[in-house]
Amino acid sequence: MATLEQIQTRLKKLQAQADAIIAKRAQGALDQIRELMIKHGLTTRDIEARAKARRERARLGLANGTSGKMKSVGATKGKLPPKYRDPKTGATWSGHARPPAWIKNVKDRSKFLIDGGSAAASVSVTLSAKPAAKKAAAKKAATKKTAAKKSMGRKSAAAKNTAVKKAAVKKVAAKKTAGRKAAAKKVASGRAAAGKTAARKVTAGKVGRKAAMHKTGRGIARKVTAHTAPVAAPAAANGAIALS
Structure with a gap:
């Protein structure tokens, strides 16, 4: 029969393997998200605007008691800031509506990104990586707490045994x-x-x-x-x- 120390060693190895698998999956998901964002020319601003618009529609729908289609409150009437620029002509595109001819058939649009757009893309990847990192940190903290409790129990048991031995002596x-x-x-x-x-x-x-x-x-x-x-x-x- 396995001892407590052997079981704890196995648990630590399994926890390390689980953390590695979670990190690998999270990295794969982040890579896919980044590729999709680059492919479709999306930034974190776009995602936040969509989410805000959905929240506003839901709030207004609940307030009015209707579930029909409503115009997005977050949508702006003015022009959106430029996201892509043609280095030859200097023409720009915001990333919404129909793409212009100079970027329409381009698969990798990252080379046309303006500096702000590339920075936003990297920020989005970092933000999406935070939940997985938080989960891994929470699991590690829980494992450390469990190990600390077990070590405290061992210390108290050893202290009791020592006191009993001293009393017997x-x-x-x-x-x-x-x-x-x-x-x-x-x-x-x-x-x-x-x-x-x-x-x-x-x-x-x-x-x-x-x-x-x-x-x-x-x-x-x-x-x-x-x-x-x-x-x-x-x-x-x-x-x-x-x-x-």
Whole structure:
């Protein structure tokens, strides 16, 4: 089974491929639009004027409650600004209505464009390229946000694991310290008990020695008395004889 990192790597590769395909399609569409605009001699002004006229017609139609054909409000009565110029004769054409003879059968009309018309064409291509670029940027931003959220989740999980590990290490250290203290108390109590027992033994030995010495003294006294008693008896007898 694939891990989360492998799935994320695949998603990034697929997102990159999707972005490349979108950019390629957008570029193709832009190329087609530019070719059509050059072919038909259109600029962004023309597109904006058409769009404005449609908006005005829709607004007026809704206001009057009619859906019939109406004249364009955006259409101007005066002449439109020139867009193409014949370099030989200096004749100009606005790009609307019927083309003149000097540009009628020309396929690539870009070489007859006046500087303003070519700039407008490049601006139109740039404006049409903006939506695709915005979409790609939005997708990239969403991908970055998702990756940031995932990384934050990983960091929080790692922090929790670290805190749990530290707490477990502290508990083990506390248990070891408590065990050492208990062992030290046991050793100290054992030593105290052994000291008391030794003191009792020493006291008992001293008492026994004293008793033995007392007994020995009595025995010696008895022996001395036993030895001295017969000597005193003959002396008494001798005295009795002398008296008689």
